Amino acid sequence: MALEQNFKTLDVRDHLAATQMRGRNITFLDDFSRDQLDALFQAARQLEPFMRTGLDLLRGKVLYTLFFQPSTRTRCSHEDAMLRLGGSVITESDPLHNSSAAKNESLYDSLRVTSEYADVIVMRHPDDREALGALAELEGHVSPVISGGYGHVTHPTQGLLDCYTCWRAFGDLSRVTVAIATPDLSRARSGQSFALALAAMGAKIIYTGTSELRTPAVVRDKLVRMGAQFEEHFDLSESQNKELYIERSVDLIYLPGCSVKKDDPNREDFVKTMANYYLGMETLQEIRQKTGKVVGVHHSLPRNPGEFDFGIDNTEHQLYFRAIGFSVAIRMALLCAVVGVN
Template sequence: MALTKNFKTLDIREQLAATGMKGKNITFLDDFKREQIHALYESAKMLEPFLRTGVDLLKGKTLYTLFFQPSTRTRCSHENAMLRLGGNVITEADPLHNSSVAKNESLYDSLRVTSQYADVIVMRHPDDKEALGAIEQLGTDSSPIISGGYGHVTHPTQGLLDSYTCWRAFGDLQNATVVISSPDLSRARSGQSFALALAAMGARIVYTGTSELRTPEIIRKKLTAMGARWEEHFDLDQKKHAEMFADVGADLIYLPGCSVKKDDPDREAFMRKLENHYVSLDMLDNLKKKTGKVVGVHHSLPRNPGEFDMAIDRTEHELYFKAIGFSVAVRMALLASVIGVN
């Protein structure tokens, strides 16, 4: 490293400011350039040592979590992150019954009211059109709103977590090839947000799914506009998947999980198709022998039996539980970036 006049001690405030996210809604990750996401990564890395002790960067600030769908990891990690930053948390985990939404209050009104109580809102909503419409209508009449998942198309904080985990594991993502594998790419919102983050960082993206349930057009257009390196494969069986993983030089296999609820009539068909996407430990061992690579396996969680070999849990391939360890640091960086630190 050559010496320059800019050589000095690290300053978390400068890294957070470099994200350019202060006061911004976080909806789709193509809204941010490579340098901004990289600044967020560096901020998260600087915050990792404070995951247990905390650091009072947001003392006196308040987060409001508004979740219209169930959540463990996304909601709790954001709340944990805010508390570790010295801030406060207001939680609404069941607004359909416990808030004025139960009295037919519009989402626009609800967000405009609750933003008066908080410096930032993290919201999960099952209808992306309703959520995005309300946010557009609000304009600047609200605290910044971070998507904790809207409909089937966007889950940017999950995408940031997954790409950060990938960055920590593999380094420069311009050299990484990530396979996103699901029988239903049309409802794989975590996989699609991961893809946008990967595209911003220059990674190669390889989709594999079923021909009748492809990536939503809105995501396809965004990837194309970003100049992303991406390709698609359809209707492969287990054997063909193993061959494809080797042929493309996969570094990571990402399984977005099942967005098909237990009572959904399509769930049984989904689970049958899932057999073709099953990743076994034997498959990974054979890949290592063939390519010399330890291929990572990542999953957005929660997982279902039959998605992949649970023997992977205690191997070097496992990244899904390791990602949980990184989740609070990433969300600390995100909250501090969006609210801003003096």
């Protein structure tokens, strides 16, 4: 093997620059190539040792978190990441009561104002059309905005975390098959963002859901344009889903979780249908016996009883709590990539 001219010590700034994310809004993950996502993941891995001790890559920079919907993991991990990078945080977790949104200020005006305070914004909003529309109008006039979840269709930071966790667990994702299983693919924004990231990295995607609540057209169209390897299965029973996992030799089963709130009149129907997607230890053991694979189980959290066997928590299959351990590193990398590090 010959020495290369560019052989040198590692520098996280090289990977951050290669993402080409500086100054960009983060909305849908098909906006980025495999090489760009790989560069982000390489940067995150270099930042993992500093998740607790911190380093001053973004000293003097300010993050504003604007969350119109409840959040624990997404908001707190971004805030933690910015603080670990030496930056500062302004947080608004209830803007409809605590900000000028309560006075009927438009989202356009809110973002334009808060951009004067912050170098980067992480926003969660219940209406994807309103959020994306405001950002289109504001392009070039506000600080970069990272989506912490818009409507039911996109949650790119969750998709990046899930894909990064998968990348750390399995390595080359072009050799990995992931099943995304839920009764409601239409509102599974974490699963859909994960799918876009997986597609960019060359993984194979197996959807299993209900024919009445399919993947949103905007996401499906993106997968088609990407040339993604994906297939869709509908209205399978629990035993049929198990056979699907075995036949397709899946490496990971991803459960996007229940997006139907407690007071939603459709929640009872969702819970009943969820039984067909229940994942128990017996299924994982049978898959291992027939394929030799220790299949990973991932969930976007928060979880609900009846989605899967909570006994998986303390087994080698569990990835959902392990992913939390990676969340600060990938969000440190994302903030550095978007804000820029000199």
